[in-house]
Amino acid sequence: MRLGAFLWVADLNIPPESVEELRASGWDVRRPHPRHRSDREILRAAHRASRVVLTQDTDFGKLAVAEGEAFTGIVLVRPGHFPPSRLIETLKAAEQVPLTLDPPFILVLEQRGGYVRVRVRQPELGRPG
Numbered sequence: 001m002r003l004g005a006f007l008w009v010a011d012l013n014i015p016p017e018s019v020e021e022l023r024a025s026g027w028d029v030r031r032p033h034p035r036h037r038s039d040r041e042i043l044r045a046a047h048r049a050s051r052v053v054l055t056q057d058t059d060f061g062k063l064a065v066a067e068g069e070a071f072t073g074i075v076l077v078r079p080g081h082f083p084p085s086r087l088i089e090t091l092k093a094a095e096q097v098p099l100t101l102d103p104p105f106i107l108v109l110e111q112r113g114g115y116v117r118v119r120v121r122q123p124e125l126g127r128p129g
Contacts, residue, residue: 001100001101002095003075003091003094003095003099003101003107004022004025004026004027004095006028006051006052006073006101007028007049007050007051007052008022008027008028008029008030008051008052008053008054009029009030009031009032009042009045009046009049009051009052009053009054010022010029010030010031010032010054010055011032011039011042011053011054011055011056011057011060012031012032012037012042013055013056013057013080013081014054014055014056014087015083015084015087016031017084018084018087018088019031021084021088022088022091029054030051032045033045039057039059039060039063040063040069042060043060043063043064043069043071043074044069044070046071046072047070047071047072050072050103051072052072052073052074052075052103053071053073053074053075054075054077055074055075055076055077056076056077056078056080056081056087057076057080058076060074060076061074061076061106064104064106064123065106065121065123070104071104072103072104073101073103073104073105073106073107074105074106074107075091075106075107075108075109076106076107076108076109077090077091077109077110077111078108078109078110078111079110079111082111086111090109090111090116091109093109093115093116094107094109094116094118097116097118099118099120101120102122104122104123105120105121105122106120106121106122106123107119107120107121108120108121
């Protein structure tokens, strides 16, 4: 399944411009509900809605792996906090990589000198990391 085919929740650290550009490209991306302010609340709400969290924050992976929090998917874009255009370029580059993603999964996309390094982790169901 290509990345854009998933349902998404964009973490609060994802620029609004990036969310709008993804939506314009056909991605189903939502922002967290205002009452879901903590990473744990965002991850839980996303999982209840079968949505993948798009983030630049490693805390989601820690919640999922170290603490065993249920999740559908987490896509971590590294390094974090670069311009919206670069975030979009990273996601579009990752879409060109043939991936088999079955929830739950953690996908790390790392910009490295002109290319995107893609790492996938699929934790075992029923037990933390």
